[in-house]
Amino acid sequence: MIRARFRVAMLPAVVFLVSVAYAPMTGAQAPDLSKIEYRSEKLADNLQALFGGGGNIAVLTGPDGALVIDSDLVELSAKLRGVLAQVSDQPARFLVNTHFHFDHAGGNTTLGRGGTVIVAHDNVRKHLLTRQVVNVGVEIATEPTAREGLPVVTFAEGVRFHLNGEDVVVTHVANAHTDSDAFVFFQKANVLHTGDLFMSLGYPFVDAGNGGSLDGVIAAHEKALAMCNDATRIIPGHGAIVGKADLQAYHDMLVVTRKRIGDLVRKGRSLEQVLAAAPTREYDARWDQGFVKPEVFVQRIFIELGKPAKAGAKKG
Ligand SMILES: [Zn+2]
Numbered sequence: 001m002i003r004a005r006f007r008v009a010m011l012p013a014v015v016f017l018v019s020v021a022y023a024p025m026t027g028a029q030a031p032d033l034s035k036i037e038y039r040s041e042k043l044a045d046n047l048q049a050l051f052g053g054g055g056n057i058a059v060l061t062g063p064d065g066a067l068v069i070d071s072d073l074v075e076l077s078a079k080l081r082g083v084l085a086q087v088s089d090q091p092a093r094f095l096v097n098t099h100f101h102f103d104h105a106g107g108n109t110t111l112g113r114g115g116t117v118i119v120a121h122d123n124v125r126k127h128l129l130t131r132q133v134v135n136v137g138v139e140i141a142t143e144p145t146a147r148e149g150l151p152v153v154t155f156a157e158g159v160r161f162h163l164n165g166e167d168v169v170v171t172h173v174a175n176a177h178t179d180s181d182a183f184v185f186f187q188k189a190n191v192l193h194t195g196d197l198f199m200s201l202g203y204p205f206v207d208a209g210n211g212g213s214l215d216g217v218i219a220a221h222e223k224a225l226a227m228c229n230d231a232t233r234i235i236p237g238h239g240a241i242v243g244k245a246d247l248q249a250y251h252d253m254l255v256v257t258r259k260r261i262g263d264l265v266r267k268g269r270s271l272e273q274v275l276a277a278a279p280t281r282e283y284d285a286r287w288d289q290g291f292v293k294p295e296v297f298v299q300r301i302f303i304e305l306g307k308p309a310k311a312g313a314k315k316g
Contacts, residue, residue, distance in 0.1 A: 033075045038083045041241060044189040046164050049235045050083060052076050054103030056235050058193045059084065060186065062164025065093025068116070069184050069193045069235075071107030080107045081114065092116045094161065096170055097151065098195025098237065099180045100127035101134060101207070102142045109149030119159060120151040121172050123180035127210070135209045137296070158182065169227075173197065173220035177204070177237075179211025181220065185227050192228060193235040197221065198247055200239030202290020203280070203297035204254070206304070214258055214301055221251035239290070253283045258301060265305045274302050 036053045043049060043058075050057040053076050058069040066088040072080050084092050095112075097105045097120040105120075105128060112118055128145040153159075161168040167187040177196040184193040196205065197220045206212040228234070228244040235241055260279035269277075280287070280294040288294050 043191050043233055047186055047189045047191060048087060049241060055237050058235055059087055060164055060166055061088040064163035065090045067161055067163060068092050068095045070098055070104040071095055071111055073103050074106035077107035077110035081110055094119055096120060096184060097124050098182055099178045100124045109146045112148035117153060118151040119153040121180045121182050122154045122156055125151045125154050127180060134207055173223055174216060175211050175213045176216035176220040177212050178207045183224050190232050192224060192232055194224060194237060196237035198236045198250060199290055200236040200242045200246060202287050203292040203294060205292050206300055208304055214304055218254050221247060261298060261301045262305050271299060271302050274298060
């Protein structure tokens with residue numbers, strides 16, 4: 001019953017994500033991906049962010065070859081390859097995927113075929129080896145990735161890169177946005193790429209069907225915030241570049257909202273009662289800008305916190 005309502009109610013919230021690549025499934029108006037032009041934002045002499053059609057990208061350039069974070073949608077991969085050739089006079093030597101989702105790893109095969117070494121958490125490779133389904137209200141399926149698009153170097157906890165005068169720390173966080181997440185910190189530039197552990201334009205999407213959990217997202221923020229200072233610039237998975245205070249505010253919003261919903265779940269309140277209590281009330285003005293609407297965010301936490309299997313593990 002809840003599942004049925006949940007799935008129907010999710011539909012309006014996923015218009016952005018679905019409309020980018022999967023409009024035919026939903027009847028939504030598809031944006032013309034051929035009209036998307038990459039926009040870049042310089043963060044240091046050798047580091048820039050690229051904004052295309054899916055997840056945000058970071059590119060570290062220099063004589064040692066480019067290091068690219070995330071590869072956008074498959075439909076944009078030829079365009080991405082062109083942009084990378086413009087911003088870097090050296091080949092894209094390494095690609096790191098922040099997680100396996102199709103809007104962050106869609107360009108893997110194109111880059112891999114060009115000789116780029118793909119590096120990611122163990123579970124990114126596991127997911128990309130098989131057909132993947134992401135439930136964003138409708139189920140989005142992605143076929144197994146071709147051999148050249150798979151990570152050839154994988155890690156369990158993290159990995160460090162040392163090139164182009166930069167030290168890059170890649171850190172895995174367990175069961176957060178998915179079960180395959182890592183965030184990337186450029187130490188000298190003082191820039192953090194969070195992948196979808198943080199979206200600066202709105203409420204989070206937690207991919208519970210692929211090992212994600214809100215508590216994991218909250219824990220991931222704590223780990224990432226510990227690396228940041230007031231001068232750190234943060235490239236979110238989606239949305240504009242922000243600072244530490246913005247990630248801290250987002251984190252605090254999640255903690256408060258989770259506690260409110262958790263308290264109501266423990267009191268046996270129904271989804272309707274929890275929604276009526278408006279647990280995100282003071283946050284909507286700021287965070288209701290993205291594709292996850294507040295009621296959908298609340299429903300997802302309600303379902304996650306209400307799962308019987310987690311009853312003994314609840315805290316807060
Ligand atoms: Zn994602």
